[in-house]
Amino acid sequence: MSVTVACCQVELEVGSAKRNRQACLDAVAAAAADGAEIIVLPELANSGYVFADPGEARALAEPLDGPMVSALEQLAKSLRVVVVSGLCESDQQAGVLRSSAIVVDERGLRSVYRKAHLWGREPQFFRPGDQPPAVIDTRFGRLGTMVCYDLEFPEWVHGAALMGAQLLCVPTNWPAEPCPPGERSMEVVRAQAAASINRVFIACCDRAAVERGVVWVNGTVIVGPDGYPLAGPVYADRAVTITAQLELSAADDKSLGPRNDVFADRRPELYRDLPG
Amino acid sequence: MSVTVACCQVELEVGSAKRNRQACLDAVAAAAADGAEIIVLPELANSGYVFADPGEARALAEPLDGPMVSALEQLAKSLRVVVVSGLCESDQQAGVLRSSAIVVDERGLRSVYRKAHLWGREPQFFRPGDQPPAVIDTRFGRLGTMVCYDLEFPEWVHGAALMGAQLLCVPTNWPAEPCPPGERSMEVVRAQAAASINRVFIACCDRAAVERGVVWVNGTVIVGPDGYPLAGPVYADRAVTITAQLELSAADDKSLGPRNDVFADRRPELYRDLPG
Numbered sequence: 001m002s003v004t005v006a007c008c009q010v011e012l013e014v015g016s017a018k019r020n021r022q023a024c025l026d027a028v029a030a031a032a033a034d035g036a037e038i039i040v041l042p043e044l045a046n047s048g049y050v051f052a053d054p055g056e057a058r059a060l061a062e063p064l065d066g067p068m069v070s071a072l073e074q075l076a077k078s079l080r081v082v083v084v085s086g087l088c089e090s091d092q093q094a095g096v097l098r099s100s101a102i103v104v105d106e107r108g109l110r111s112v113y114r115k116a117h118l119w120g121r122e123p124q125f126f127r128p129g130d131q132p133p134a135v136i137d138t139r140f141g142r143l144g145t146m147v148c149y150d151l152e153f154p155e156w157v158h159g160a161a162l163m164g165a166q167l168l169c170v171p172t173n174w175p176a177e178p179c180p181p182g183e184r185s186m187e188v189v190r191a192q193a194a195a196s197i198n199r200v201f202i203a204c205c206d207r208a209a210v211e212r213g214v215v216w217v218n219g220t221v222i223v224g225p226d227g228y229p230l231a232g233p234v235y236a237d238r239a240v241t242i243t244a245q246l247e248l249s250a251a252d253d254k255s256l257g258p259r260n261d262v263f264a265d266r267r268p269e270l271y272r273d274l275p276g
Numbered sequence: 277m278s279v280t281v282a283c284c285q286v287e288l289e290v291g292s293a294k295r296n297r298q299a300c301l302d303a304v305a306a307a308a309a310d311g312a313e314i315i316v317l318p319e320l321a322n323s324g325y326v327f328a329d330p331g332e333a334r335a336l337a338e339p340l341d342g343p344m345v346s347a348l349e350q351l352a353k354s355l356r357v358v359v360v361s362g363l364c365e366s367d368q369q370a371g372v373l374r375s376s377a378i379v380v381d382e383r384g385l386r387s388v389y390r391k392a393h394l395w396g397r398e399p400q401f402f403r404p405g406d407q408p409p410a411v412i413d414t415r416f417g418r419l420g421t422m423v424c425y426d427l428e429f430p431e432w433v434h435g436a437a438l439m440g441a442q443l444l445c446v447p448t449n450w451p452a453e454p455c456p457p458g459e460r461s462m463e464v465v466r467a468q469a470a471a472s473i474n475r476v477f478i479a480c481c482d483r484a485a486v487e488r489g490v491v492w493v494n495g496t497v498i499v500g501p502d503g504y505p506l507a508g509p510v511y512a513d514r515a516v517t518i519t520a521q522l523e524l525s526a527a528d529d530k531s532l533g534p535r536n537d538v539f540a541d542r543r544p545e546l547y548r549d550l551p552g
Contacts, residue, residue, distance in 0.1 A: 116543060120535050128543075132550055152473055153542060154430030159550030179504075184460075186472050186503045193469030196462050197428055227462045228455075259396050266429060267392055267404075274408055274435030 003140040005167065005201075006036035006243040009220040009234055011209035014048025017060055021046055021068050023239070024085065025075055031241050032079040037140050040084045042207035043115075043148050043171040044099060047088035050212040057125040061090035061097045069102055069109060076104040082138045084145055084205075086171030089114070096127035101145040101171050103136060111136045115147035116156070120175070133160035133168075141166045141248035144200075148172040151204070152190055154197070161198035162263075166251035168195075168202045174217035188219045188233045196227025199262050200251045208237050225251050279416040281443065281477075282312035282519040285496040285510055287485035290324025293336055297322055297344050299515070300361065301351055307517050308355040313416050316360045318483035319391075319424050319447040320375060323364035326488040333401040337366035337373045345378055345385060352380040358414045360421055360481075362447030365390070372403035377421040377447050379412060387412045391423035392432070396451070409436035409444075417442045417524035420476075424448040427480070428466055430473070437474035438539075442527035444471075444478045450493035464495045464509045472503025475538050476527045484513050501527050 008027035012020050024045050031039045043049070046068040047060035062068050068087060076083045082105040089100040091114070099115040099122060114129025115122075133156060135144040144165025150156050151170050160168055174187045188204075195202045206220045221232035222244040231242035254263045284303035288296050300321050307315045319325070322344040323336035338344050344363060352359045358381040365376040367390070375391040375398060390405025391398075409432060411420040420441025426432050427446050436444055448463070455461045464480075471478040482496045497508035498520040507518040530539045 116546060117541055120533065123535075130543075130546060132546070149536075149541075152538075153547075154434070154473065155544075155547035155550060158430070159547070162551045183504055186468070189465055189503060190469045190472065192462070193466045196466065197430065227465060228459055257396065259399075260425075262428075265393055265425075267406075270392060270406060270408070271429075271431035271435070274431060275438045 002245045002247050003037050004035050004243055004245050005038045005203055005222060006031035006241050007040045007203050007205035007220045007222060008241045009206055009208050009218060009239060010042060010045065011239045012042065012045065012048045012207050012211070013209060014050050014211055015056065015060065016048065017046055020048060021071060025071055027239070027241060028075055028083055029079070031243065032081050034243065036081065036243055038082045038167065040169045040203050040205040041086060041171060042205050043086035043173040044088045045086045045171065048211055049173045050214050051125055054125055057088065057097055061088045063090045063092050064109060064112060069104065073104045073108050077106050080106050082140060082143065084143070084169040084171065086147060094127065097125055098129060099126045099147055101147050103134065103143060103145060105138050111145065113145045113147070115150060117149045117153055119149040135160055135163040135165045144168045146170055148174065151194060154194065157194045157198055161200050165200060166248040167246065168200055170202060170204045172204050172206050174206050174219055176215045176217050184233065185217045185219055187217050188221050191221060192223050192227040195223040195225060197262060199225040199254045201225060201246050201248065208239055210237065278521045278523050279313050280311045280519055280521050281314045281479055281498060282307035282517050283316045283479050283481035283496045283498060284517045285482055285484050285494060285515060286318060286321065287515045288318065288321065288324045288483050288487070289485060290326050290487055291332065291336065292324070293322055296324060297347060301347055303515070303517060304351055304359055305355070307519070308357050310519065312357065312519055314358045314443065316445045316479050316481040317362060317447060318481050319362035319449040320364045321362045321447065324487055325449045326490050327401055330401055333364065333373055337364045339366045339368050340385060340388060345380065349380045349384050353382050356382050358416060358419065360419070360445040360447065362423060370403065373401055374405060375402045375423055377423050379410065379419060379421060381414050387421065389421045389423070391426060393425045393429055395425040411436055411439040411441045420444045422446055424450065427470060430470065433470045433474055437476050441476060442524040443522065444476055446478060446480045448480050448482050450482050450495055452491045452493050460509065461493050461495055463493050464497050467497060468499050468503040471499040471501060473538060475501040475530045477501060477522050477524065484515055486513065
């Protein structure tokens with residue numbers, strides 16, 4: 001059984017909550033109309049990224065029953081799709097902000113993951129999560145979620161894969177770093193390596209629209225368990241939706257040729273004795 | 277202080293011990309004459325790779341005082357260079373064969389590392405090692421060694437980086453896997469990601485010459501701490517030496533922009549609680 005996965009690299013604008021939400025809803029509806037069943041949105045899709053100060057982040061954060069999640073829940077129900085979205089979350093229980101990834105489907109809000117590895121100025125705004133990647137079953141397959149910089153920590157990806165994630169959905173806001181001409185940006189390269197090392201699918205949804213001078217990689221990409229892109233990377237600073245049809249069960253097979261297996265070949269008893 | 281690092285993608289032929297050794301010695305001498313100070317050779321550089329059976333592997337294996345290591349020691353002393361080479365090793369103490377990586381310099385044999393993650397048919401011939409990557413100081417900088425498939429296990433690379441390796445020297449024999457047109461082979465992609473995740477230099481020395489039907493990636497490459505190639509990948513089935521001038525001290529800096537650090541940003545306390 002194959003599933004159609006879409007990543008919607010929407011244009012976001014920090015501070016324009018209503019406009020961002022609408023851009024996301026429109027992109028999800030359009031992707032679903034084109035047959036997408038699992039749809040991934042960027043990190044901080046409701047708020048934008050480049051906050052002027054903590055007050056601005058607080059003003060843009062929403063609880064899990066706020067307008068962004070409620071609207072996505074409603075849309076996921078009516079369209080019978082799964083949506084994974086980044087969320088500038090007001091964590092009411094802890095009284096802090098989180099950079100979260102939520103999953104909604106026809107049953108409503110299914111999981112909330114809080115980014116555990118914060119990047120750049122994010123610690124000024126967000127409290128890092130301390131829970132593992134969220135991994136849940138949906139009617140299309142088993143999904144794991146993490147956010148952006150999390151993907152660069154191999155134990156985190158491996159943990160999600162060990163929990164049975166077939167498709168890792170990764171909302172990102174990748175600020176562009178210098179990249180030599182003709183090279184693929186390292187964010188994408190690391191996603192490819194992570195997929196191939198764990199034999200999982202990875203869907204990274206980046207964002208578009210230069211924001212307060214910050215340029216993005218615009219590297220939205222869907223990678224297969226062999227590490228090669230199935231759609232993207234986009235590399236264009238505009239709203240683009242990429243889609244790929246995935247046989248998610250392929251990610252259950254960790255073999256690598258007739259004699260190797262990326263999980264069985266690991267030697268955790270040796271890793272325990274390594275420094276660090 | 278910069279150091280010139282060379283990888284010599286020599287042509288090997290299984291069974292032709294004398295010819296393989298001479299090809300390695302010639303390549304090292306030529307690289308040194310061109311200014312190389314650290315010179316990396318492929319995996320199993322003395323024996324070739326595609327053994328017909330365990331008997332053939334045994335007949336080709338050499339102890340650490342055998343002709344291959346002795347000749348490399350002598351050459352390293354006379355040229356005052358560091359040489360890292362793969363070795364089909366007869367481990368006399370354990371009475372088994374090993375796929376090893378040795379380091380020799382003007383002081384003689386400096387380290388022996390035995391491949392811990394075996395690939396394909398290798399378990400028919402070799403006993404895997406159970407010691408961490410070898411990391412030693414040389415007069416050009418701090419070198420780590422591992423062999424081929426080892427590089428695909430993130431904990432292994434991270435362990436070497438934590439032990440202070442500035443340059444990871446990786447003798448490889450990369451059998452070619454299917455690779456979509458226009459894509460860089462996943463072996464190289466994984467080396468790039470490993471370098472960038474740990475902010476180390478990585479020099480992978482692959483081999484040339486189709487052997488008993490096995491085609492190689494020929495992907496010899498030297499990668500910087502940002503993950504981008506500084507020389508290679510070669511992608512040609514012939515003897516080629518690539519060189520790059522490296523400021524190895526750059527690998528001591530684990531920062532990533534003004535606010536991040538690839539080591540300090542890790543959350544090992546969370547990784548311990550992950551499954552696996």
